[in-house]
Amino acid sequence: MDELFEYSDILNAPFQAFSGNWKDVKPHWHYFTEMVYLVKGKLLAEVEKNKYTLTPGDMIIFHPKQIHSFLDFPSEENEELLFYVIKFDEMILSNTTPGSPKLPKLLDNATNLNTPYNLITAEELQYNPVKLFFENCIWETKHKEFGYDIKVASTISLIITELIRIWLRKGFKFSSKTTFDQFSSKDFSVLEYIDKHSSENINIEKLANKCGMCYSNFAKQFKAQFGKTCKEYIEFVRICKADTLLLYTDKTLDYISQETGFTDSSHFIRTYKKIKGITPKQRRQKQM
Secondary structure (H helix, E strand, O other), rough: OOOEEEOOOOOOOOEEEEEOOOOOEEEEEOOEEEEEEEEOEEEEEEEOOOOEEEEEOOEEEOOOOEEOOOOOOOHHOOOOEEEEEEOOOHHHOOOOOOOOOOOHHHHHHHHHHHHHOOEEEEHHHHOOOHHHHHHHHHHHHHOOOOOOHHHHHHHHHHHHHHHHHHHHHHOOOOOOOOOOOOOOOOOEHHHHHHHHHOOOOOHHHHHHOOOOOOOHHHHHHHHHHHHOOOHHHHHHHHHHHHHHHHHHHOOOHHHHHOOOOOOOHHHHHHHHHHHOOOOOHHHHHHHH
16 A cells, blocks of 8 residues: 655755646645645645645645645546646845744744644735745746755745734734653654554554653653554544545555554444545546
């Protein structure tokens, strides 16, 4: 079964900038931040359990660790599509104002809020040259002239600054809390482990031990950091992988349930409907 985790060599390539026109992107997650600006056509993005329809001029940001995908509009197969993409490690963000909150920390705040800040509409961006910023990053990344990395990092900082100003107008609050990610290190990552072993019977107490925590503290901290219990997150990962098999293969529900870690097809159907709001069969029929 394909993994959801997307590896990136952040040390040697702390950012990427390019254009694209593909309509289907399977569910995945990563440790870097990804921004997509839609130039032409229409995109349907899914982030965790939320769906967003993008039209030209809209932008969406995928925060680290958020499972996200692009879904096709079957009735609009021939519509021309173009979007710009920037992927980056948050630590490249510059901040020259003494005493001001650091941009990586602010992005972390936005990720951890109950109401995720993902979609930014064309109306919200109408007075900001965000499209030009994306195009500058793509040009600099392609040509790699002297100082291009400095220019790209600075331009990404400008984009994020504009986004945070928009979020502030929408009620975004700075958190004074210092958060520590207890669930990943250079030797072990809970999310990667769940991704790789989602088809198996995952013992949550053993996961807690791997993180050096007792079960109760692990459960509390996991829910606080990811907005789901560990059990709910494991189910969500399994459903994301099952969705890929539903949409891109003709495998039976029995096969998919066994392949993705469910006890049987009934368990799979119940969990799928609980998370997606429709049955697996309805999902397949809707895509045809």
